[in-house]
Amino acid sequence: MLFRTDGNAVPIEHTGGSVSVDRGQAIRRTCTVTSADVSLIPTTPTDQLATYGARLLIRRGVEFGDGSTELVPLGVFRLDSVDGDPADGPVTLTGKSLECIVADDKFTAPYQVTGTVAGAITALITRSIPDAQIISNIPSTVIGARTWDADGDPWAACQEIAAAAGAEVYTNADGAFAIEVLPDALAATPVWAVEATEGGVYVKGSRAMSSDGVYNGVLAKGEGTGAGAPVQYLATDNDPGSPTYWGGPFGHRSTTYSSSTLTTSAACESAATQQLRAARAPNSKGDLSSLPNPALEPGDVIRVTHPDERRELHQIASFTVPLDEGGDFPIATIGAKEGS
Numbered sequence: 001m002l003f004r005t006d007g008n009a010v011p012i013e014h015t016g017g018s019v020s021v022d023r024g025q026a027i028r029r030t031c032t033v034t035s036a037d038v039s040l041i042p043t044t045p046t047d048q049l050a051t052y053g054a055r056l057l058i059r060r061g062v063e064f065g066d067g068s069t070e071l072v073p074l075g076v077f078r079l080d081s082v083d084g085d086p087a088d089g090p091v092t093l094t095g096k097s098l099e100c101i102v103a104d105d106k107f108t109a110p111y112q113v114t115g116t117v118a119g120a121i122t123a124l125i126t127r128s129i130p131d132a133q134i135i136s137n138i139p140s141t142v143i144g145a146r147t148w149d150a151d152g153d154p155w156a157a158c159q160e161i162a163a164a165a166g167a168e169v170y171t172n173a174d175g176a177f178a179i180e181v182l183p184d185a186l187a188a189t190p191v192w193a194v195e196a197t198e199g200g201v202y203v204k205g206s207r208a209m210s211s212d213g214v215y216n217g218v219l220a221k222g223e224g225t226g227a228g229a230p231v232q233y234l235a236t237d238n239d240p241g242s243p244t245y246w247g248g249p250f251g252h253r254s255t256t257y258s259s260s261t262l263t264t265s266a267a268c269e270s271a272a273t274q275q276l277r278a279a280r281a282p283n284s285k286g287d288l289s290s291l292p293n294p295a296l297e298p299g300d301v302i303r304v305t306h307p308d309e310r311r312e313l314h315q316i317a318s319f320t321v322p323l324d325e326g327g328d329f330p331i332a333t334i335g336a337k338e339g340s
Helices: 045-051 099-104 117-128 154-163 265-279
Strands: 014-022 029-035 055-063 069-084 091-097 111-116 134-136 142-148 168-171 177-180 192-195 202-209 217-222 231-236 254-258 284-290 301-305 311-322 329-338
Touching: 014 069, 029 055, 029 069, 055 091, 069 099, 091 099, 099 117, 099 154, 111 117, 111 154, 117 134, 117 154, 117 177, 142 154, 142 265, 154 168, 217 265, 231 265, 254 265
Parallel strands: 134 177, 192 301, 217 254
Antiparallel strands: 014 029, 014 311, 029 091, 055 069, 069 091, 111 142, 168 177, 202 284, 217 231, 284 329, 301 311, 311 329
8 A cells, every 4th residue: 555645545556576674774664666557657747746755555365274364464654766657667665664755854963862771772663753652672771861962873873772782673563663672582482383295384494603793792781870980790691501611612702882871880781682692692594485464573583393293483584575476485584493
């Protein structure tokens, strides 16, 4: 559905396209939609005015085992481009999820935040999108003052503030902004089974080991209040049974997070401990292909049964949902782990 700025909602009869979702990207969702409807191409100043700032709402149907179906949201996107042959088509529409609106609204003067993580992020988002829906699922976390220079990126500011609580901020499939901590893959309940069995949805898969981007220590650094000395805390993997144990053969591999929003040692400890959970994800990953499941979200844990009957738990990092029937559904995961 295309929501134009003149208030008109235009259903789009699409012929293809896809929605890509990647928690490793600042703009988590992007979309491409193809259509044979050449009337979607703006040809007059009035059409152009109604197109700039328009939004796309994309849903895809999912069929359950009992034969019932449901339309599942895949995201709300700012329409960024419309391209095609105005006589014969096809027309291609592309868009980005609503983080891009915040990112593009650069600071025009120094901008300071203080208070709590959720409060500061809310102020930054509603500065650009006054009617934004914001869902915070983290404890109230107080931060120190932090000032960004003119021409700074407000969305990067949101991400820095969220990191102070060991959290991430993004838009979900409903177009709402969510502030959440990445689920613990070792404790989360799997939301979907990808099985290479009769009636299963498994198509193919691979597994790889890599220590790139895996850390067993996080050093969080902040600024003391008043004349106080700078504060910091080093959180390390202290589990002797972990493959990334700080005192084990993995060695010492740390990463640093610095922000003036951290003003106490306790705040540094909280930020470092939360971030360590994601940083020390098991140093393995998988790439799967299955039948589409548009209801998934990055961070979800799925159970995978391979053709050799090996069972693993995977945490989703990214995937691409096809908008045509029979399209491939690739899933990239982090933290593959033997599972029951």
